Amino acid sequence: MSGTPLVRVAALRKYFAVKGGWLGGRRGQVHAVDDVSFDVASGETLGLVGESGCGKSTLARCIVRLVEPDQGKLEFDGEDITHRPTRSLRPLRRQIQLIFQDPFASLNPRKRISQILGAALDLRDASVSRGDRQAEIARLLERVGLAPQFMDRRPRELSGGQRQRVGIARALAVGPRLIVADEPVSALDVSVQADILNLLKDLQAELGLTVIFISHDLGVIRHVSDRVGVMYLGRLVELAPADQFYAAPLHPYSEALLSAIPMPDPDAHLTRKEIVLEGDIPSPLAPPKGCRFHTRCPYAQALCAGSEPKLSTQAGGRLVACHFPLAKQESTGR
Amino acid sequence: MSGALIDIRNLTVRLSGGRDAVLVDDVSFAVGKGEVLCIVGESGCGKTVTARSIIGLTRHDPRFSLSGEIHFDGRDLMRLGADELRQVQGAGIAMIFQDPMTSLNPLHRIGRQIGEVLTLHGKHSSAEIRRRTIELLRQVGIPNPETRIDDYPHQFSGGMRQRAMIAMALACSPSLLIADEPTTALDVTTQKQILTLIKKLKVDYGMGLILITHDLGIVAEIADRVMVMYAGRCVEIGAVRALFRTPQHPYTAGLLASIPAANRVRGERLPSIRGVPPILSEGRPQGCAFLPRCDFALGQCRNLPPLRASGTDTDHLDRCWLSPEVKNQTLRRLQEGAEA
Ligand SMILES: Nc1ncnc2c1ncn2[C@@H]1O[C@H](COP(=O)(O)OP(=O)(O)OP(=O)(O)O)[C@@H](O)[C@H]1O
Ligand SMILES: Nc1ncnc2c1ncn2[C@@H]1O[C@H](COP(=O)(O)OP(=O)(O)OP(=O)(O)O)[C@@H](O)[C@H]1O
Ligand code: SF4
Ligand code: SF4
Ligand SMILES: [Mg+2]
Ligand SMILES: [Mg+2]
Numbered sequence: 001m002s003g004t005p006l007v008r009v010a011a012l013r014k015y016f017a018v019k020g021g022w023l024g025g026r027r028g029q030v031h032a033v034d035d036v037s038f039d040v041a042s043g044e045t046l047g048l049v050g051e052s053g054c055g056k057s058t059l060a061r062c063i064v065r066l067v068e069p070d071q072g073k074l075e076f077d078g079e080d081i082t083h084r085p086t087r088s089l090r091p092l093r094r095q096i097q098l099i100f101q102d103p104f105a106s107l108n109p110r111k112r113i114s115q116i117l118g119a120a121l122d123l124r125d126a127s128v129s130r131g132d133r134q135a136e137i138a139r140l141l142e143r144v145g146l147a148p149q150f151m152d153r154r155p156r157e158l159s160g161g162q163r164q165r166v167g168i169a170r171a172l173a174v175g176p177r178l179i180v181a182d183e184p185v186s187a188l189d190v191s192v193q194a195d196i197l198n199l200l201k202d203l204q205a206e207l208g209l210t211v212i213f214i215s216h217d218l219g220v221i222r223h224v225s226d227r228v229g230v231m232y233l234g235r236l237v238e239l240a241p242a243d244q245f246y247a248a249p250l251h252p253y254s255e256a257l258l259s260a261i262p263m264p265d266p267d268a269h270l271t272r273k274e275i276v277l278e279g280d281i282p283s284p285l286a287p288p289k290g291c292r293f294h295t296r297c298p299y300a301q302a303l304c305a306g307s308e309p310k311l312s313t314q315a316g317g318r319l320v321a322c323h324f325p326l327a328k329q330e331s332t333g334r
Numbered sequence: 335m336s337g338a339l340i341d342i343r344n345l346t347v348r349l350s351g352g353r354d355a356v357l358v359d360d361v362s363f364a365v366g367k368g369e370v371l372c373i374v375g376e377s378g379c380g381k382t383v384t385a386r387s388i389i390g391l392t393r394h395d396p397r398f399s400l401s402g403e404i405h406f407d408g409r410d411l412m413r414l415g416a417d418e419l420r421q422v423q424g425a426g427i428a429m430i431f432q433d434p435m436t437s438l439n440p441l442h443r444i445g446r447q448i449g450e451v452l453t454l455h456g457k458h459s460s461a462e463i464r465r466r467t468i469e470l471l472r473q474v475g476i477p478n479p480e481t482r483i484d485d486y487p488h489q490f491s492g493g494m495r496q497r498a499m500i501a502m503a504l505a506c507s508p509s510l511l512i513a514d515e516p517t518t519a520l521d522v523t524t525q526k527q528i529l530t531l532i533k534k535l536k537v538d539y540g541m542g543l544i545l546i547t548h549d550l551g552i553v554a555e556i557a558d559r560v561m562v563m564y565a566g567r568c569v570e571i572g573a574v575r576a577l578f579r580t581p582q583h584p585y586t587a588g589l590l591a592s593i594p595a596a597n598r599v600r601g602e603r604l605p606s607i608r609g610v611p612p613i614l615s616e617g618r619p620q621g622c623a624f625l626p627r628c629d630f631a632l633g634q635c636r637n638l639p640p641l642r643a644s645g646t647d648t649d650h651l652d653r654c655w656l657s658p659e660v661k662n663q664t665l666r667r668l669q670e671g672a673e674a
Contacts, residue, residue, distance in 0.1 A: 018481070018489060028481065052493025052524045053477075101492045101519065104433035147613050160432045160515065161377025161548075183492070186518040187432070189376045189548045190592040194606035197594065201603070216493075216521040217549070223594040223604065260522040262551025264593050266575045269555070277523055283478035 004078045005039035006178060006210045007063065012036045012072035014058050018285065028285040032058040034234035035072070037311070042177075043204060045211040047225030047242065049218065049257065053284065054231045056214045057101055060180045063212065064098040065089055076178070094123055097171035101182040101214075103163035107155040113166055114151040117141075120173035140169040145195050160187040168196060172203070180212045185220060197224055218261050222246055230254045233284055233292045236311060239319040250320040252297045291323065299324055338364035338405075339510055339542040340388070340427075345402035347380070347387050355615040357383045359566045360402075365510065367540040370532075372553045372574075374546075374589065375563030376611050381546045382432055384563075385512050388544075389429050390419045406510070424454065428508035430499050430516045432546075437499065438487040444471075444498050445483035451505040470501040475527050492519035500528060504535070511535075512544045517552065529556055550593055554578060559649075562586045565612050565623035568641060572650030580662055582644050582652035585624050587665040622654070630656055630664070 014033040032055040040046045048056050061067045062074065065081060074082040081092060100106035107116060117137045121128060128136065138148040144165040155163055164187045171179055181200075185193040197220065203209045215221050221228060221242075228245045230238040230253065238251040249255045259275040277296045282288050288295050294304040303323050311321040347358040358380045365371045373381050383392060390411065392398040404411040407426055411419060431437040439447060448467045452458060458466070464483070471479035474497040487495055496519050503511060511532070517525045533556065535541040547553060553560055553574065560577045562570040562585065570583040581587040588607040609627035612618055619625055621636040628635070634655045641651050644658045654661070 016489070018485060049521070051521045052497075052519065053491040054521075057491060102433070145610050147610065147616075149613055149616060159378040159382060165377075183519060187377070187515065187548070189374070190550060190589055190594075191607045192377050193548070194592040194594065194604035198603050198606065216519070216525070217594075218522065219551075219594040257522055260526050262522065262525070262549060262555050264550040264554050264578070264590070266554045266557075266578055276526075281475055281477045281524075283481075285478055285481060 003042075006042040006044075006077055007040040007212070008073070008075040009039070009059075009063065010037050010073040010075075012059070012062060012074060013070045014055075014062055014067065015070055016058075030284045031055075031234045031287055032284065033062065033069075034287075036231075036234075036236045037072075038229060038236060038239055040178075040210060040212060042210055043208045044226050045200075045204065045213055045224050047221035047228045048212060048214045048231065049216065049221055049228065050231030051233075051281065052216070053281075055234045055284075056231055057182055059231070060098060060182050060212065060214060064096050064180050065092060066098065090123075094174055095176055096178045096180065097174050097176040099167050099171045099179060099181040099184045103160065103167045103187065104155075106167060107163060109155050111154070112151065113141075113153055113155075113158075116155075116166065117151075117170055117173050120170045124173065124175045136173075140173055143172065143199060144169045145192055161189065161192060164188060165192070165196070176209075178210045178212070180214075182214045183216070184213070186215065186217065193220070200224065218258065230257070233282060233287050235292060235321065237293070237321045239311070241318075244316070244318060248326070250314060250318060250325040251293075251322050252299050252326065253293050255326060256298075291321075299326075337366065339367050339369070340365050340544075341403075341405040342388065343403040343405070345384065345387060345404065346400065347383055347392060348399045349397055349615065350399060356618070357398075357566055357614055358387065359618075361563075361566075361568050362402075363561055363568065363571060365542045365544055367509075367542055368536050370536065370543045370545060370556050370558045372545045372547060372557040372560045373563060374548065374550065374553060374560065376585075377548075378611060378614070379563045380566040380614070381563055382514055385429065385514050385544065385546060388512060389423055389427055390416075424506065426509040428503040428506055428511050430496075430503045430511070430513040432514040438495060440487050443484050443486055444490065448498070448502050448505055451502050455506040466505075467501075470505055471498070473504070473531060474498075474501045475524055476501075493521065493524060496520060497524070497528070507539070508541065509539075510542045510544070512546075514546045515548070516545070517547070517549070525552070532556070550590065562589070565618055566614055567623065567653065568651075569624070569654070570650075570652040571641075572647065572652075576647055576650045579666075580645075580650075581665050582650065582661045583624075583654045584628050584630055584656075584665060586652075587668045591668055630660065632656075 012033055013035055016030040016032055018028050018030055050056055062069045069082055114137055117140055141148055141150055146165055168184055185196050213224050225242045228242050229236055232253050238254050249258055256275040256277050282295055290305040290308055294300045309321045309323045311319050314320055341364040343362045345358055345361045349355045349357055375381055386392050387400055445467050449463045452463050452466055468479045468483055476482055476497055500516055517528055557574040560574050561568055564585050570586045591605050594604055607627055621638050625631050625635045632655055639653045639655045641653045643651055644661055
């Protein structure tokens with residue numbers, strides 16, 4: 001990797017205010033994304049995993065600038081876009097596309113699929129003739145495994161996975177350089193999922209597409225990612241090349257995640273040691289002091305409750321935020 | 335099956351009005367007390383339509399017409415009027431929908447929506463309802479339920495919304511839970527927590543579960559039996575071990591081979607099943623619907639194969655013309671080849 005990274009996220013922060021309490025108007029702040037930094041090189045796929053509610057979608061929405069970060073810096077292709085005003089975001093939409101986590105909520109129910117994809121094509125190039133446009137829409141549908149007949153349908157007439165594929169086609173239609181994909185394949189059966197993952201690989205090879213891929217499916221993440229980032233309660237706690245990550249995670253939370261992967265084998269539980277996390281999931285309204293994972297970490301020591309570990313470089317260039325990273329010995333569970 | 339909690343016979347769902355199609359074709363299955371049946375199958379094969387039909391939701395849409403029988407609690411739900419149906423459901427069946435955002439009301443606080451379900455199922459004081467709601471939210475792993483109970487759906491993350499839906503479904507202590515992709519947006523540790531909760535309800539109260547999911551890892555972990563659907567039909571059904579160890583239908587074998595397992599060597603391309611599934615509204619191919627994509631097809635396949643047992647296991651049924659030898663050897667090898 002050389003030159004400027006396509007995406008640079010530096011100490012990014014996004015908090016949400018929530019009205020708390022039943023009796024009073026006590027307010028709290030959800031620490032959705034807290035001081036997160038990383039780079040993504042052009043053509044790379046970065047996989048992002050983490051507990052539900054840890055801030056992955058919020059981070060995604062910041063990067064595509066659907067929301068404005070509170071603090072920190074966000075660069076795309078060397079340009080600072082952190083606080084770019086909404087009205088001048090349109091050129092950015094042509095380069096960065098988000099595939100939404102919820103395909104039900106992100107497609108306009110009143111529009112036909114052809115209109116939805118047509119609008120996305122216009123964003124790329126509004127001068128295309130009508131005939132060419134129809135052909136291009138059919139081609140896009142085909143790429144995501146949908147027959148051209150779907151053009152005339154409305155989202156309500158599609159199944160969950162069919163809608164998700166329309167969402168993917170819409171992002172591809174724009175011809176972006178960066179796709180931020182938020183759980184793009186979770187509603188798809190494994191065979192269609194394999195087709196979509198293969199398609200993303202092809203596009204990367206053809207067009208040098210850069211992808212930030214969010215998924216809770218660690219099998220999928222392993223398959224697509226060059227590097228894997230792990231988030232916990234708003235923080236990035238580990239960042240590593242995929243192969244190294246799966247061979248030997250350094251953060252105790254990563255280890256617990258990998259040990260909990262459901263295996264497609266009814267007898268897997270007989271041979272596998274699983275790490276069950278004790279303790280309640282802490283609230284993002286008031287993250288624990290010290291290491292945010294210390295309330296549930298099986299390796300926690302006195303130091304962990306008092307001081308928060310910074311994301312720092314380990315041997316081999318891997319990044320981890322832990323006072324006592326797991327040694328590169330064989331870890332349990334797999 | 336006698337003593338089944340729910341027994342569905344020959345369920346058929348037709349769509350009329352411009353796009354005539356049979357979305358669900360002659361599907362029969364039963365779920366016993368404390369049993370988990372998982373439904374898997376390609377996107378668009380009719381899983382959601384099947385589930386919604388069981389609880390009578392497709393009845394409101396004049397474009398759908400249903401036939402068959404659904405025996406639950408000593409009655410045939412298909413023959414009940416709307417009011418009676420609602421009563422029976424209230425007393426026993428809950429459903430978790432695939433799309434949390436469209437089934438949660440965006441204008442109402444999460445706590446109020448769960449509270450409404452509790453109110454419907456018994457008279458409680460408002461303090462009692464609030465206490466119970468908080469407890470339910472905690473059970474499904476929402477941190478700080480005391481505060482988050484007053485949030486609106488958009489303030490919840492994708493996975494938190496899914497968990498709110500689960501809490502709402504469990505609020506009425508159903509004897510049968512139908513869950514359509516309930517854990518797709520959940521990380522593996524939260525997923526585990528929900529599955530553990532469901533297992534507990536199944537053991538403690540004998541709750542039956544129909545679980546629709548694409549995640550074959552979850553199926554392996556929680557299912558007692560599995561039904562595989564293709565193009566609106568049941569193509570294979572059997573005990574979970576039998577189905578994973580000796581898949582009898584080429585589609586099932588193909589699915590098992592496509593899993594991007596975290597323990598598999600990171601390959602360049604994932605194996606997938608060539609071709610695309612038929613669009614049901616454009617009419618189904620004659621005979622076996624999997625024919626255009628099947629590597630094993632025979633002349634016979636232009637006739638619809640019956641759903642029957644291929645081997646000695648009379649609970650393991652499939653809809654494929656291949657000989658038992660081919661099924662047991664070739665299909666098994668296909669799956670092992672992908673694992674290697
Ligand atoms: N608009 C909002 N107002 C208040 N809180 C919000 C808002 N959007 C997100 N949050 C909160 O921020 C936190 C992070 O949410 P986010 O959607 O980014 O999580 P996530 O990692 O994508 O989770 P999941 O895996 O469940 O989708 C959650 O606690 C969520 O409730
Ligand atoms: N209201 C509707 N009008 C017309 N067609 C519909 C309607 N609802 C569903 N369909 C069609 O019926 C078929 C079955 O849909 P269903 O939602 O049951 O699929 P599914 O198996 O749940 O798929 P997924 O895994 O993608 O959710 C699909 O091909 C879909 O396009
Ligand atoms: S810093 Fe301590 S508590 Fe935190 S992950 Fe490392 S060992 Fe566990
Ligand atoms: S019946 Fe024929 S076409 Fe259908 S799955 Fe079996 S071999 Fe293939
Ligand atoms: Mg999310
Ligand atoms: Mg569905």
